[in-house]
Amino acid sequence: MYPRFSLSQFLSRILPLLFLFSPTSAQLAQNNEDPTTINTMEEFSGYPIHEPPHSFFSNSLSVDAQTLQKQIGELSTFSDSPAPSVTRILYTDKDVLVRRYVKNLMGLAGLSVREDAIGNIFGRWDGYESELGAVATGSHIDAIPYSGKYDGVVGVLGAIEAINVLKRSGFTPKRSLDIILFTSEEPTRFGISCLGSRLLAGSGALEKALKTTVDGQNISFLDAARSAGYAIGQDDLSNVFIKKGSYYAFVELHIEQGSILEERGISIGIVTAIAAPASIKVDFEGNGGHAGAVLMPNRNDAGLAAAELALAVEKHVLESGSIDTVGTVGILDLHPGAINSIPSKSHLEIDTRDIDEKRRNIVIEKIHQSAVTIAKNRGVELSEFKIINQDPPAQCDKSIIEAMEAASKELNISHKSMISRAYHDSLFMARISPMGMIFIPCYKGYSHKPEEFASIEDIANGVKLLALTLAKLSLQ
Numbered sequence: 001m002y003p004r005f006s007l008s009q010f011l012s013r014i015l016p017l018l019f020l021f022s023p024t025s026a027q028l029a030q031n032n033e034d035p036t037t038i039n040t041m042e043e044f045s046g047y048p049i050h051e052p053p054h055s056f057f058s059n060s061l062s063v064d065a066q067t068l069q070k071q072i073g074e075l076s077t078f079s080d081s082p083a084p085s086v087t088r089i090l091y092t093d094k095d096v097l098v099r100r101y102v103k104n105l106m107g108l109a110g111l112s113v114r115e116d117a118i119g120n121i122f123g124r125w126d127g128y129e130s131e132l133g134a135v136a137t138g139s140h141i142d143a144i145p146y147s148g149k150y151d152g153v154v155g156v157l158g159a160i161e162a163i164n165v166l167k168r169s170g171f172t173p174k175r176s177l178d179i180i181l182f183t184s185e186e187p188t189r190f191g192i193s194c195l196g197s198r199l200l201a202g203s204g205a206l207e208k209a210l211k212t213t214v215d216g217q218n219i220s221f222l223d224a225a226r227s228a229g230y231a232i233g234q235d236d237l238s239n240v241f242i243k244k245g246s247y248y249a250f251v252e253l254h255i256e257q258g259s260i261l262e263e264r265g266i267s268i269g270i271v272t273a274i275a276a277p278a279s280i281k282v283d284f285e286g287n288g289g290h291a292g293a294v295l296m297p298n299r300n301d302a303g304l305a306a307a308e309l310a311l312a313v314e315k316h317v318l319e320s321g322s323i324d325t326v327g328t329v330g331i332l333d334l335h336p337g338a339i340n341s342i343p344s345k346s347h348l349e350i351d352t353r354d355i356d357e358k359r360r361n362i363v364i365e366k367i368h369q370s371a372v373t374i375a376k377n378r379g380v381e382l383s384e385f386k387i388i389n390q391d392p393p394a395q396c397d398k399s400i401i402e403a404m405e406a407a408s409k410e411l412n413i414s415h416k417s418m419i420s421r422a423y424h425d426s427l428f429m430a431r432i433s434p435m436g437m438i439f440i441p442c443y444k445g446y447s448h449k450p451e452e453f454a455s456i457e458d459i460a461n462g463v464k465l466l467a468l469t470l471a472k473l474s475l476q
C-alpha cells in the first residue's frame, strides 16, 4: 500500500525534502544567496530555508528496527552449528546460500549488484555525479566456528538498512554509495585474515600466494572458490584489485567486541585508529635429557628459554610506555612434554599490536634481540625466529571522523572516540581509501562466541549514524 497524504501534508512533509535533497535544491539556492529565490521557496514550502538543512534531514531518518532484527535472525540460521552458535566458513554451502540472501536484500533495496572473482559483493546506488569517487560501507558475514550473530553481520545488513533509511527519507546521493560484502574476514579456512579486503586493496603478495594456498583438507583456494561459483576460468586474481582513489571514503559499522561503550553507557564509538598485529613464531632447541640425571649446570633447557622470552615480551611491551602497545604469548609448546624430561624443543607464538607501527616494530626488534641473547646464555639454538605477518596499523581519516561526530550531534546520540584493538576489513581499505569506523556496544564485550549480543536499539543508532554519515560524505 502506498502512503496517502493530503495536499497540506504533502506540502509540509514532502516538499522540504525535495528542496533539500535534489541536486537543484535549497542547498544550491543557499549558495546562490538570491534573496528572491529564497523568499519564494520559503513561502512555498512553509519552512525557513536558512535553517540548517540537516535538521530536517536527521529528523526524517527512521530505521526499520523490526525488519533489521528479523534479518539478523534469519541470517544466523545459515550456519553449520546449532543455534545460538553460528559457524559459516568461506565457500561452504551455507556461505553460498547466505551470499544469495544478501544479494537479494541488496536487489530489494534497489542497488545494482556485482561480484568480483573471489566473491567480494558490491551493491551500488548511483549518485547524480557518479563520475566522482564513491562512498563505500560494508563488512563481512563469515563466522568462525561456534561464534555469534553480530560480528560483521551488523555492518552488512545495517548498511543495507542505512541505504533504505536514506531512500525513505527522499535523499539523493551525489557521489555513488557502495555496500561491500568482503570475502573471508576470518582466517578460518585458509589461514588468511581479511582475505577479500586485502586482495581488493591490491596485495600482490596475496594474489601470488592464493595460487598455491590450500585448506586443512588440501583443497586449493581456487578449487574452493570455483565450487562456490567464483574464479571460473581464471587463475589471475589481480582483476580483484581496486585502484587507489576509486573510493572517496569507506566507513564500516561494527560491534565493539570490547566492553568500554557498554560500561560507560555510551551509544557510539567513533574509531580514530586501528591497531594491527604482528605475529612471530619462535623455536628453541636444546639437548633435553633425564629430569633427574642431568644436573643443573649441565642443562640447556629449551623450555626455560621460552619462559624467559615470554617474560621478555612483557618487559619490552611495557617499556614502550604506551597503553596502546600490547603483547601476548598465546602459544607455548614444550617437547617432549613429559614431567621427567627436560624440554629439548620449545615453540612460541607471539602476537604484538599497536596503533603506532614504528613503536610496534621496535618491540619486535627487542624481542628478536632477547631471543638471540637468551639462546646464547642458555646454550640452546634459536632454530627459528619468523615474522609471520606485520601489517601496518591504520589511522582513521580526519574528515570522516568529523562527519561522524557531526552526525552524532545532529542525531543526539552519545559518542566517544576510541581505538579499535581488533582489526577489520577497514584496516586494508585504508590502503586505498580514507577510512572510518563506527562501533556500537555489545554485551560484556563478548564476541566470537554464541553469547555475542547487541541490542536492536544500539544497532538502530549505529545504522542511523551510518546513514547520516554516508549522506554527508556523499554530498561532499
Ligand SMILES: [Zn+2]
Pocket (backbone or CB within 6 Å): 140, 151, 152, 185, 254, 424
Ligand atoms: Zn568482524
